[in-house]
Amino acid sequence: MRFYAAPMEGITGYIYRNAHASCFPSMQRYYTPFLSPNQKRTLGSKEKNDVIPEHNTGLSVIPQVLTNRADAFLRAAHILSDMGYTEINLNLGCPSATVVTKGKGAGFLANLSELNAFLEQIFEQCPIAISLKTRLGMQQPEEVFALEALFSKFPVKEWILHARVREDFYKNTPHWSIFAEVSKQSKIPICYNGDIFSVSDYQKFLHTFPEIEAIMLGRGLLINPALVREIKGGVPMCAQEFLQFHDQICTGYLDTISGSHHVLCKMKELWTYWIQYPLLMSKQKEIKKIKKCRNILEYQNLVSNLFT
Numbered sequence: 001m002r003f004y005a006a007p008m009e010g011i012t013g014y015i016y017r018n019a020h021a022s023c024f025p026s027m028q029r030y031y032t033p034f035l036s037p038n039q040k041r042t043l044g045s046k047e048k049n050d051v052i053p054e055h056n057t058g059l060s061v062i063p064q065v066l067t068n069r070a071d072a073f074l075r076a077a078h079i080l081s082d083m084g085y086t087e088i089n090l091n092l093g094c095p096s097a098t099v100v101t102k103g104k105g106a107g108f109l110a111n112l113s114e115l116n117a118f119l120e121q122i123f124e125q126c127p128i129a130i131s132l133k134t135r136l137g138m139q140q141p142e143e144v145f146a147l148e149a150l151f152s153k154f155p156v157k158e159w160i161l162h163a164r165v166r167e168d169f170y171k172n173t174p175h176w177s178i179f180a181e182v183s184k185q186s187k188i189p190i191c192y193n194g195d196i197f198s199v200s201d202y203q204k205f206l207h208t209f210p211e212i213e214a215i216m217l218g219r220g221l222l223i224n225p226a227l228v229r230e231i232k233g234g235v236p237m238c239a240q241e242f243l244q245f246h247d248q249i250c251t252g253y254l255d256t257i258s259g260s261h262h263v264l265c266k267m268k269e270l271w272t273y274w275i276q277y278p279l280l281m282s283k284q285k286e287i288k289k290i291k292k293c294r295n296i297l298e299y300q301n302l303v304s305n306l307f308t
C-alpha cells in the first residue's frame with residue numbers, strides 16, 4: 001500500500017510537511033494545499049513559498065492546483081515544471097460554497113461539457129503529468145460513472161477519489177458500494193480517500209478493497225501523525241514524540257510568520273485535531289486552556305507542562 005498525506009488548506013504547508021516527514025517518516029508523498037492561479041497572477045508569494053524546492057528538500061511533494069481556467073492551470077504547470085515537479089494535481093473536490101459557486105473544485109463536476117473542454121486543453125499542453133482529486137459528484141454518488149467515462153479519455157496519472165459527494169461536505173459516511181463499482185470499472189489507477197482514522201478502519205478497508213494500492217489520509221493523519229507507522233505494526237506516538245513534533249511546527253511558524261498572534265491561531269487549529277488523539281483526550285481541561293491562551297510564551301509554557 002502507498003500512503004499519501006492529503007492536502008489540507010491552512011494546515012499542511014511546508015512547515016507542517018517538513019516536521020511530519022522528519023518526526024514520522026512514513027508517507028510516500030505529500031500533496032500541497034491548493035494553489036489558486038487566476039488571470040491576474042499565477043502564484044502568490046505565499047503559494048510560491050510553499051512549493052519552492054528549498055522548502056521541500058528531501059520530500060516527495062505533488063503540488064495541487066484549483067482552477068477552471070486552462071490557461072491559468074497551464075501557466076502554473078510551467079512554473080512548477082521549471083521548479084522540477086513532474087506531476088501536478090487538479091482539485092475537483094473542494095466543497096466550499098465560494099469555490100463551488102464559481103464552478104471550481106467540486107463545482108466543476110456539475111458541468112461535464114466545460115470540464116471536458118478544460119481537460120482536452122490541459123492534457124494536450126501540460127508539460128508534466130496530471131493527476132485528479134475528486135469527489136463522487138456534486139449531489140448523487142452515481143454521478144461518478146459519467147466522470148469515469150470522461151476521465152478515461154485522458155492519460156490521467158492517478159485518480160484520488162474522496163468517496164463522498166459535495167452535498168456531504170465531510171458528513172455522512174463514504175459511499176463504499178459506489179466506490180467499489182467505479183474502482184473495478186476504472187482503467188485509471190485509483191487512490192482511495194475518506195474516513196480512515198485508525199488501524200481498524202484501515203484493516204476494514206483493506207479487507208473490502210484488497211486490490212486498491214494507494215490511500216490518502218487527511219484528518220486521521222492530523223489527529224494521529226503516527227497513523228501509518230501504527231498501520232505498519234509500529235508503536236503509537238508517545239508524549240515525547242508529540243512534543244517534539246509540536247515544537248518543530250511551532251518553531252517553524254515563529255521563524256516564518258510575522259506576529260505571534262498568527263502563529264497562535266495556526267497552532268490552535270492543529271489542537272482541534274490533536275485533542276481527538278487518545279493520549280491527549282484525558283487532557284481536555286489543559287487543552288481548553290491552551291486553546292484560550294492569548295500569549296505565545298504562556299502557550300509554550302502550557303504545552304511543555306502538558307504531561308508533567
Ligand SMILES: Cc1cc2nc3c(=O)[nH]c(=O)nc-3n(C[C@H](O)[C@H](O)[C@H](O)COP(=O)(O)O)c2cc1C
Binds near residue numbers: 008010032094194218
Ligand atoms: C481543513 C481542511 C482543508 C482541506 N484542504 C484541502 C485542499 O487544499 N485540497 C484538497 O484537495 N482537499 C482539501 N481538503 C480535503 C482533504 O484533502 C480530504 O480529501 C478530506 O479531509 C477527506 O479525507 P479524510 O477523511 O482522510 O480527512 C481539506 C479538508 C479539510 C478538513
